[in-house]
Amino acid sequence: MITAVDHVQLAAPPDCEDRLRAYYVGVLGMTEIPKPPALAARGGCWFRAGAVQLHLGMEPDFRPARKAHPGLRITDIDSYAARLTAHGATVTWDDDLPGHRRFYSYDPVGNRLEFLEPL
Numbered sequence: 001m002i003t004a005v006d007h008v009q010l011a012a013p014p015d016c017e018d019r020l021r022a023y024y025v026g027v028l029g030m031t032e033i034p035k036p037p038a039l040a041a042r043g044g045c046w047f048r049a050g051a052v053q054l055h056l057g058m059e060p061d062f063r064p065a066r067k068a069h070p071g072l073r074i075t076d077i078d079s080y081a082a083r084l085t086a087h088g089a090t091v092t093w094d095d096d097l098p099g100h101r102r103f104y105s106y107d108p109v110g111n112r113l114e115f116l117e118p119l
Contacts, residue, residue: 007046007053008070012109013062017045019108020056027087030054064110077101077117 012020024030030047034040043058054070074080081091084105093103102116 004051007055009055009057010070010107010111011059011062011064012044012056012111014043014058014060016109017043020045023089023108024054024056027084027089029083062109064106065112067112069104069112069114071114071116074115074117077103077115080115 021032024045024047025032028047028049030049033046033048033053035044035046044056046053046055048054052072081093081103084091089105091103091105093101095101097116099119100116101119102114105113105115107113
């Protein structure tokens with residue numbers, strides 16, 4: 001029986017870990033968590049915010065997904081959008097989900113991220 005989502009895996013091009021760290025830690029405010037040694041040898045990095053984990057793995061022929069994305073629930077969405085904008089990230093608001101305020105943005109390698117807050 002499925003009880004929860006453990007993590008979401010996103011792909012990234014090889015050798016971009018420093019850019020990912022700068023964004024996921026410095027901009028989004030997540031914490032980097034260590035990968036097990038056997039997995040660390042493959043490159044990539046893992047991040048956590050509360051119970052949410054995002055794992056970014058290296059993919060040699062990386063192309064960002066055009067539609068697939070994690071939906072990240074946040075609080076104080078206006079302040080969070082301002083934080084991303086202040087760091088140079090594009091914020092695109094979307095009003096199509098009833099009962100929520102939400103926007104989309106992209107990490108430095110082009111992965112689409114959705115940020116939403118229930119009304």
